[in-house]
Amino acid sequence: MEVLQLVVYGIVTGSIVALGAIGVSLVFSILRFAHFAHGDVMTVGAYGALVGVTLIGVTPMVAIPVAILFAVVAVLVAEFCLYRPLRSSHPVILLISSFGYALILRSAIQLVAGPAPQVFKSGIQIPYRFGEIVIRPDHFWIVGGTILIIVALHLFLSRSKFGKAMRAMSDNMDLARISGIPAYRMILITWVIAAALAAVAGVFLGMDTRLHPVMGWRLLLPVFAAAILGGIGRPYGAIAGGFIIGISMELSTMVIDPGYKHAVAFALLVLMLIIRPTGLFRGTSL
Amino acid sequence: MALLDATDVTGGYGGADILCGLNLTLSRDEVVVIVGPNGAGKSTFMKAVFGLVNVRAGSIVYDGRDITNNKPEDIVARGICYVPQERNVFPSMSVQENLEMGAFIRKDDWRPQMEKIYELFPRLAERKKQPVGQMSGGERQMVAMGRALMLEPKLLLLDEPTAGLSPKFIDETFRQVKRVNALGVGILMVEQNAKQALAIADRGYVFSSGQNRFEDTGRGMLANKEIAEMFLGG
Numbered sequence: 001m002e003v004l005q006l007v008v009y010g011i012v013t014g015s016i017v018a019l020g021a022i023g024v025s026l027v028f029s030i031l032r033f034a035h036f037a038h039g040d041v042m043t044v045g046a047y048g049a050l051v052g053v054t055l056i057g058v059t060p061m062v063a064i065p066v067a068i069l070f071a072v073v074a075v076l077v078a079e080f081c082l083y084r085p086l087r088s089s090h091p092v093i094l095l096i097s098s099f100g101y102a103l104i105l106r107s108a109i110q111l112v113a114g115p116a117p118q119v120f121k122s123g124i125q126i127p128y129r130f131g132e133i134v135i136r137p138d139h140f141w142i143v144g145g146t147i148l149i150i151v152a153l154h155l156f157l158s159r160s161k162f163g164k165a166m167r168a169m170s171d172n173m174d175l176a177r178i179s180g181i182p183a184y185r186m187i188l189i190t191w192v193i194a195a196a197l198a199a200v201a202g203v204f205l206g207m208d209t210r211l212h213p214v215m216g217w218r219l220l221l222p223v224f225a226a227a228i229l230g231g232i233g234r235p236y237g238a239i240a241g242g243f244i245i246g247i248s249m250e251l252s253t254m255v256i257d258p259g260y261k262h263a264v265a266f267a268l269l270v271l272m273l274i275i276r277p278t279g280l281f282r283g284t285s286l
Numbered sequence: 287m288a289l290l291d292a293t294d295v296t297g298g299y300g301g302a303d304i305l306c307g308l309n310l311t312l313s314r315d316e317v318v319v320i321v322g323p324n325g326a327g328k329s330t331f332m333k334a335v336f337g338l339v340n341v342r343a344g345s346i347v348y349d350g351r352d353i354t355n356n357k358p359e360d361i362v363a364r365g366i367c368y369v370p371q372e373r374n375v376f377p378s379m380s381v382q383e384n385l386e387m388g389a390f391i392r393k394d395d396w397r398p399q400m401e402k403i404y405e406l407f408p409r410l411a412e413r414k415k416q417p418v419g420q421m422s423g424g425e426r427q428m429v430a431m432g433r434a435l436m437l438e439p440k441l442l443l444l445d446e447p448t449a450g451l452s453p454k455f456i457d458e459t460f461r462q463v464k465r466v467n468a469l470g471v472g473i474l475m476v477e478q479n480a481k482q483a484l485a486i487a488d489r490g491y492v493f494s495s496g497q498n499r500f501e502d503t504g505r506g507m508l509a510n511k512e513i514a515e516m517f518l519g520g
Contacts, residue, residue: 161386164379164383164386165387165390167383168376168387171376172375172376174373175370175373175376176387177358178336178358179362179388179391179433180358180359180363181387181390182359
């Protein structure tokens with residue numbers, strides 16, 4: 001029974017990791033660099049929702065649009081001031097600049113919101129009981145919301161004109177340009193989607209645990225592990241990777257101290273890079 | 287009036303000039319083939335027409351308008367489509383999606399054109415849903431041409447469409463080029479299989495070291511012993 005309970009927690013963690021990893025994968029597939037600020041964009045989203053929760057008095061789920069707004073602004077500022085001017089340079093320079101932007105975001109949040117952990121709402125939630133398995137209402141929201149987003153993303157990528165163009169850009173950037181696909185508009189759409197997914201992941205993370213200026217940064221390693229596990233640049237792979245990482249992390253607490261959960265993600269990442277460096281699904285190369 | 291009129295085109299990728307004053311004209315509905323040794327600037331010239339290479343001097347006039355150094359996305363919108371030699375499909379996408387991407391900038395209904403392309407390439411009609419990455423070289427080449435034709439271009443630029451294909455597919459590709467041309471599309475083609483290409487060409491050009499060396503009708507070039515010996519492999 002303990003195993004089943006941990007699998008439930010794993011699916012919750014996996015949902016959050018998957019939402020982050022889809023964004024990292026999409027950004028990599030279109031812009032060809034690892035976005036290190038992605039974890040902190042999640043944090044921005046979580047605190048954005050907190051602003052909504054505190055000022056308007058709504059639940060975190062209802063405050064998600066506010067979270068998305070904050071995260072999208074954070075990412076677009078970076079795009080215009082940092083990533084666009086540096087686009088023609090080496091991908092490593094973009095990677096390092098995103099690392100710097102991560103530090104800026106984190107410090108800014110700490111400056112405004114303070115270093116102490118906060119919660120969306122205090123008090124105890126009455127969990128649902130299914131035999132011996134206990135599920136908090138929040139967990140239903142998190143997993144249900146993630147499934148809904150994944151379905152919506154799938155429909156966008158497989159049915160809509162711009163979704164298909166995004167896959168075309170990821171497949172063959174030069175040919176997409178030659179076909180007249182507006183590259184820059186597609187880059188902006190990619191950022192908005194990645195930031196929105198990160199914002200939702202941040203809100204879910206805050207609902208699952210609590211808000212803290214390093215919450216997203218701490219999740220960045222599992223998120224990257226999931227993206228690479230699924231084959232970097234493959235959003236569907238990132239979803240699978242997210243759930244594999246999430247469930248393995250929670251299951252590992254049966255045998256090792258929960259404090260080392262993140263090490264499990266790292267171990268899986270290293271293992272994957274040794275056995276199958278292209279990921280479960282063949283990923284994009286630089 | 288010529289559909290395409292390139293005069294003294296000079297330029298390259300920023301370093302030394304690769305194109306050193308090239309001239310070429312193409313009338314409506316014509317098939318024109320450029321042959322010549324490696325490094326002659328054939329592909330580079332084609333890229334220059336499409337705005338992918340910087341033209342330092344000279345001019346490229348298309349349909350009465352100067353398009354020299356225009357951006358590729360503007361040139362596409364004017365009705366010139368380009369099929370690169372390599373990486374000319376979206377491998378993880380289906381045949382149908384590849385064609386749709388070709389029509390990305392169209393605002394009108396492109397479905398009739400897609401039907402026309404399926405009529406032109408019946409093999410593609412059988413495999414609409416198949417990812418192009420799983421298809422053979424010859425089939426990919428059909429997808430690549432199909433994608434370019436989705437915009438109903440007046441001029442199609444083909445960079446070595448038969449490179450790497452088996453002899454059977456080489457013949458088929460040339461037949462298809464001829465059929466596309468019969469739809470009223472002008473074709474400018476760079477080819478290594480020079481003899482076969484000239485056999486379907488209205489006119490041919492020989493480029494060498496970034497300069498014009500010779501031009502004649504396709505038939506005339508094939509009949510010219512000197513040209514055959516020097517440039518067409520004997």
